[in-house]
Amino acid sequence: MSEKINIDPIAELARLNLKPAEREKLAKDLQSILAYVDQLKELNTDSVPPTSHVLPIENVFRKDKAKKTSIREAMLDHAPKRESNFFKVPKIIEGA
Amino acid sequence: MELFELTLKRAKESIASNPSKGAELREVLTKRVKALDSRIKAYVNFNPSPNQSVTPKGPLSGIPISLKDNIVTNGWETTCSSKILKGFVPPYDATIVRKLKEAGAYVFGKCNMDEFAFGSSCETSCYGPTHNPWNLDYVPGGSSGGSAAAVAGDLAIAALGSDTGGSIRQPASFCGVVGLKPTYGRVSRYGLIAFGSSLDQIGPITKTVEDSAILLNVLAGHDECDSTSADIPVPDYTSFLGKDVKGLNIGLPKEYFVKGLDPEVEKAVRQAVKVFQDLGASVVEVSLPHMKYAVAVYYIVAVAEASSNLGRFDGVEYGFRAEAQNLKEMYFETRSQGFGAEAKRRILLGTFVLSAGYYDAYYLKGLKVRTLIKQDFDQAFQKVDVILGPTAPTPPFKIGEKMNDPLSMYLSDIYTISANLAGVPAMSIPCGFSSKNLPIGLQLTAKPFEEGTLFRAASAYEATTKWYEKKPKL
Secondary structure (H helix, E strand, C coil): CCCCCCHHHHHHHHCCCHHHHHHHHHHHHHHHHHHHHHHHHHHCCCCCCCCCCCCCCCCCCCCCCCCCCCHHHHHCCCCCCEECCCEEEEECCCCC | CCCCCCCCHHHHHHHHCCCCCHHHHHHHHHHHHHHHHHHHHHHEEECCCCCCCCCCCCCCCEEEEEEECCCCCEEEEECCCHHCCCCCCCCCCCHHHHHHHCCCCCCEEEEEECCCCCCCCCCCCCCCCCCCECCCEECCCCHHHHHHHHHHCCCCEEEEECCCCCCHHHHEEEEECCCEEEECCCCCCCCCCCCCCCEEEEEEEECCHHHHHHHHEEEEEECCCCCCCCCCCCCCHHCCCCCCCCCCCEEEEECCCHHHHHHHHHHHHHHHHHHHHHCCCCEEECCCCCHHHHHHHHHHHHHHHHHHHHHCCCCCCCCCCCCCEEEHHHHHHHHHHHHHHHHHHHHHHHHHHHHHCCHHHHEEEEEEEHHHHHHHHHHHHCCEEEEECCCCCCCCCEEECCCCCHHHHHHHHHCCCCHHHHHHCCEEEEEEEEECCCEEEEEEEEEECCHHHHHHHHHHHHHHHHHCCCCCCC
């Protein structure tokens, strides 16, 4: 049997506010997808190494060279809000 | 023949003999999109800018190429068909866009897709669904459904898509065009908005196999901006075209021809096998014993990576922001209002399988079974050069048919997902039509970095069957 999902702490971790109807539907969907995924438990994988990446990739090194770029204005320009050379966001510290 | 019907190859020849044909072709294509795309909705951002400065002499000189809307384009809104990226105008080009421009191509338009490539039908787009040019009541497949529909409907000469679990091949199959997912690492992903970073690949969606080879020649190669791009020499892929398939060893996995495979699809694929045999290929049975676990592994690995990749969308630096009193509420509201239902489903599932207490049971288990799936391919490819099977278990389904049943939607990628998990190249080519006159696709899979073998096999089959000559009536 798959785990019974408690969706609220997951939504909190994922930074999502779920509406009541949405919450119910998503919890049901997740439960049925996890029930499907549970078929993996048939396989004994104790001695199988995990594959997180298919290519035999090693660290890639190159010289750290500075390059001129004029991208700053363009990046700030499409921010939802900016002030001078900063991205502007609402207050972070309550009561400050 | 109308100009918009040209293949990439023919357009290239036409422009080479008369450079003014390029502008004429783009004009004709623009008129056609304006006339037809209100019904197909292949494009989300269609703005052929006549002022693009392009290399006058290059392998794609003057040719318009359309892009899936998750490939960033300097100065053009790029949204992944998601509300959360509305208004995002990237200040740079993806490496492959730079390469296309250097080869002389025009960026012609941005194509519709499932939101963040989460879907198999193009229905999760914030712009609404794309319609299949063969029958407007049916889905074009997904997630690169807009790209495939544009090529199938002659609204594009060729297009690019991205493929994380079948998102190039399944829509190519549904729309009756050629779709190639190259080997993991063959094409740079710098500037592709990430979904599943250990799975994503960019590839061409084209009218013919030859066009696919011409485009891959431009796209493939190492890029210092993408550390996962392979530093392996790129052959001339067109050199594999027009060869015979005598002595080619083709494997048919016995696990492919099982319950759930539509009889019409099975019949078309078995007829294709006969064509290959008549052309001199030898066909043997192979086994991919862990194939049936591929969808389950994918919906752990891909969603885990997606939940992590989508953490960056928080309303601070670009795209949509919901107004709120404090920063935390801004994050929550931006994401809750900005993401659609399928994106939320996958973010939550991915967050769950990565969360403390469940990591070993789900994520680690998924990575271990991924090893078994990769080993299945390694073993099969000791016996054969190419694995052949259906691209999708069914012909296209109707718009709305699977939207309320995520699992049944996920299962439409059952034949395509394992190639991403194993990192191998795979291609879908047209192999016939259903009784309802909807396209059916055939999938060929080869060893890593042996796209050339796919081109050799596919071009021999295409030259014999010529399915690309049949066009939808629009």
